[in-house]
Amino acid sequence: MKLITxxxxxxxxxxxxxxxxxxGVQGLTxxxxxxxxxxxxxxxxxxxxxxxxxxxxxxxxxxxxxxxLVEQAVEAIVSAAGTGSIGDGKVFVSDLESxxxxxxxxxxxxxx
Amino acid sequence: xxxxxxTLAALGASLVAMPALAGAEELDSGNTAWMLxxxxxxxxxxxxxxxxxxxxxVRAKNALSVMMQCFTITCLVSVLWAVYLYSLxxxxxxGSFIGALNKAFMSGVGYDTVSGTIPETVFATxxxxxxxxxxxxxxxxxxxxxxxxxxxxxxxxxxxxVYAPVAxxxxxxxxxxxxxxxxxxxxxxxxxxxxxAGLVAAIVLGKRRGYPQxxxxxxxxxxxxxxxxxxxxxxxxxxxxxxxxADGVAGMAMIVTQIATAAAALTWMFAEWLSHGKPSALGxxxxxxxxxxxxxxxxxxxxxxxxxxIGIASGFLCYIAVVKVKRxxxxxxxxxxxxxxxxxxxxxxxxxxxxxxxxxxxxGLDEGVTIGKQVALQALGIGVTIVYCAIVSFIIxxxxxxxxxxxxxxxxxxxxxxxxxxxxxxYNLT
Numbered sequence: 001m002k003l004i005t006x007x008x009x010x011x012x013x014x015x016x017x018x019x020x021x022x023x024g025v026q027g028l029t030x031x032x033x034x035x036x037x038x039x040x041x042x043x044x045x046x047x048x049x050x051x052x053x054x055x056x057x058x059x060x061x062x063x064x065x066x067x068x069l070v071e072q073a074v075e076a077i078v079s080a081a082g083t084g085s086i087g088d089g090k091v092f093v094s095d096l097e098s099x100x101x102x103x104x105x106x107x108x109x110x111x112x
Numbered sequence: 113x114x115x116x117x118x119t120l121a122a123l124g125a126s127l128v129a130m131p132a133l134a135g136a137e138e139l140d141s142g143n144t145a146w147m148l149x150x151x152x153x154x155x156x157x158x159x160x161x162x163x164x165x166x167x168x169x170v171r172a173k174n175a176l177s178v179m180m181q182c183f184t185i186t187c188l189v190s191v192l193w194a195v196y197l198y199s200l201x202x203x204x205x206x207g208s209f210i211g212a213l214n215k216a217f218m219s220g221v222g223y224d225t226v227s228g229t230i231p232e233t234v235f236a237t238x239x240x241x242x243x244x245x246x247x248x249x250x251x252x253x254x255x256x257x258x259x260x261x262x263x264x265x266x267x268x269x270x271x272x273x274v275y276a277p278v279a280x281x282x283x284x285x286x287x288x289x290x291x292x293x294x295x296x297x298x299x300x301x302x303x304x305x306x307x308x309a310g311l312v313a314a315i316v317l318g319k320r321r322g323y324p325q326x327x328x329x330x331x332x333x334x335x336x337x338x339x340x341x342x343x344x345x346x347x348x349x350x351x352x353x354x355x356x357x358a359d360g361v362a363g364m365a366m367i368v369t370q371i372a373t374a375a376a377a378l379t380w381m382f383a384e385w386l387s388h389g390k391p392s393a394l395g396x397x398x399x400x401x402x403x404x405x406x407x408x409x410x411x412x413x414x415x416x417x418x419x420x421x422i423g424i425a426s427g428f429l430c431y432i433a434v435v436k437v438k439r440x441x442x443x444x445x446x447x448x449x450x451x452x453x454x455x456x457x458x459x460x461x462x463x464x465x466x467x468x469x470x471x472x473x474x475x476g477l478d479e480g481v482t483i484g485k486q487v488a489l490q491a492l493g494i495g496v497t498i499v500y501c502a503i504v505s506f507i508i509x510x511x512x513x514x515x516x517x518x519x520x521x522x523x524x525x526x527x528x529x530x531x532x533x534x535x536x537x538x539y540n541l542t
Contacts, residue, residue: 044329045388047398047448048435051327 001096001109002070003062007035007089008081010059019080020063023072026112031060039087058089064096066109140229146358147234153349154241158248159186161346164339165401166252167538169394169447172331173528174256176538181260182248185267189247192271193240194218200276201284202239208287211280228356238353239279246275246302252447253310254317254518256328257525260533262518269508270309274501278305282493292478293493294468294486296365297354299409299461300497307454308498309505310445316509317518319444321525331539333394340397344373347404351411361475365411369404372423376403379427384435395431398452402430405456410464415473422467426459458494465490 008016013030020028034055041054065073070093077091101111163182167175189197196216203211215221218236227235247267258266279301281288288300295301320328330336351369355362380399385391406426407419414422434451445451465487468474477486512518519525524532531537 045390045392046330046394048439049324049328051329053327 001064001066001099001112003064003094003096004070004073004077004091005094006061006077006081006091007033007037007058008061008077009083009087009089010057012081012083013059013061015080016061016077019076020073023076024069025063025065025073025076027063029062031062033058033060037087037090056087064099064112066112137226138229139226139231140357143229143357143359144231144234146362147230147238147353147356150349150353151234151238151241153346154238154245154353155186155346157343157346157350158241158245159183161339161342162245162248164335165343165397166255166336166339166447168332168334168336168339169252169330170255171328171528172539173530173537175331175530176536177260177529177533178251178255179538180534181251181263184260184264185248185251186244188264188267189244189271190240192268193236193243197243197271197276198236198239200272201243201279202236203284205280205285208285208290209280210277210286211284230356235356238356239283242298242302242350243271243275243279246298246306247271249302249306249449249453250310250313253314253445253449255446256529257317257320257446257519259517259520260529261516262512265512265516266313266508266518269512270505273508274305274309274504275301278497278500281496288493288496291489291492292481292486293489294413294464295409295461295493296412296464297351297408299405299457299464300493303405303408303453303457304461304494304497305501307450307452307457308501310449311443311454312502312505313509314443314445314450316506316513319442320446321522323444324439324442330394337393337397340400344400344404347373347408351408355412361412364415364475368411368414368416368419369407371416372407372410372419372426373400373403375420375423376400376406376427376430379424380431383428383431387435398434398448399427399431402426402452402456405430405453406460406463409457409461410467413464413475414467418463418467418472418474422460422463425463426456429459430456461490461494462487 017028034057036055039056041052041056043050043052063073074091074093082088098107099111100107159182163179166178166182170178196213198218199213199215200211203213203215206212221232221236225232247270280286282293282295282301283289347369348366352362352366355365377396377400380402381391381396384395403423403426406422410418410422430452433455434448438445438448438451466472466483468477468486469483470476477483509518520529520532
């Protein structure tokens with residue numbers, strides 16, 4: 001099992017959700033986050049007062065998937081979230097030791 | 113207030129000697145209907161117009177506190193107006209300086225009392241809404257750091273010692289009006305007065321903690337835009353209503369208000385666009401308010417093209433004052449009461465003296481008065497207001513500071529006034 005964590009542009013969430021669904025991913029957790037990468041922040045100007053905003057709003061999605069699905073899932077995120085411009089985000093894949101479905105007590109791939 | 117001046121001039125001293133004469137005037141139902149409407153429009157400028165305009169510009173933790181201040185000022189000044197303020201401003205003249213207390217407790221103002229061609233009840237309520245908005249405007253200068261109790265004391269003293277006399281000088285038969293200073297709807301009485309008091313208050317209270325290094329982003333510019341729109345609409349009551357009649361001058365006041373406001377808003381927007389690369393909504397709204405302020409003293413006196421020039425000049429000069437000068441001088445007038453109302457009021461008052469001339473499409477200068485003389489008179493009105501307002505406001509602030517303290521503690525300022533002063537929060541979004 002792997003945990004896929006992706007940081008994407010907020011407006012791409014719906015596309016990514018759909019692409020992951022088509023790739024066979026059964027569940028997803030979404031969080032609104034702020035951060036910066038190479039895109040850096042932006043500046044805002046109010047009546048001449050300039051504020052630099054270092055952290056850009058992004059959306060974080062997390063999905064636990066069986067090993068067999070990892071490649072398709074990552075591919076789905078990358079193609080759905082990409083715009084070609086700076087700030088598209090990143091995908092991280094990490095090992096997942098165990099998973100339990102609370103309702104039934106199933107574990108491992110069965111729980112995903 | 114032109115008609116009122118004219119009435120006073122015509123009746124002269126006999127009015128004071130025989131107050132019954134005032135009741136002999138013919139009541140006009142058309143004028144009365146318009147003034148009832150105008151009065152509601154001017155109140156609408158403060159609640160909710162100005163309250164929303166200001167609340168959106170402060171940080172979320174203080175949004176309710178500025179609305180609370182505007183709303184409370186509305187209530188406090190209304191009561192004071194009925195008890196003694198109306199009489200101080202519009203009672204029998206004492207030495208061209210202040211009104212007598214003959215109208216305290218609205219004494220003698222009844223069903224049949226007429227002021228000009230409208231019921232005196234309507235005149236008194238219309239004037240009340242001006243006395244309400246003036247201190248409410250000042251709130252923007254010390255927003256996010258003043259104690260609520262200190263605010264109430266400040267407003268009580270300020271409307272009594274500053275607003276009422278200045279209103280009397282210009283509109284109540286006092287010396288500035290008699291000299292020929294032209295202030296149609298309150299450029300001097302309302303806006304320069306509020307702008308100067310705001311500047312003095314901002315300096316006496318000192319900067320907000322962290323200003324200007326810490327970002328202090330407006331919490332909700334959408335409601336600021338809504339408030340600015342309400343101010344604009346309400347301003348027709350302010351300016352066209354100040355004719356105190358539904359006639360051609362009121363109509364001209366209306367169209368010049370619209371022209372100057374639109375021109376000022378565009379000027380600020382384009383100035384910002386050129387200098388910073390992008391036009392902003394807050395800039396557009398700020399320019400509109402600057403234009404509304406500047407056309408206020410001029411409204412019944414200038415023509416449409418005069419209004420266009422006044423709008424462009426005020427939009428540009430308010431922009432410079434707010435965006436460049438305030439930064440350079442380093443005082444913290446939180447919501448730019450001086451930069452918009454002080455500067456806009458001064459620009460409008462001066463240019464009124466120019467564009468009132470018939471050759472610029474204005475209503476025409478008084479007999480034997482040149483443009484130069486009128487501008488000098490306008491400058492005198494401005495200068496007197498600035499000096500009197502600055503000195504007295506400073507003293508009032510020092511007195512209030514000595515008795516109750518002006519500022520909340522550093523900790524409370526950090527936490528936000530909504531919670532520490534009112535045990536409430538404007539926004540409970542989570």
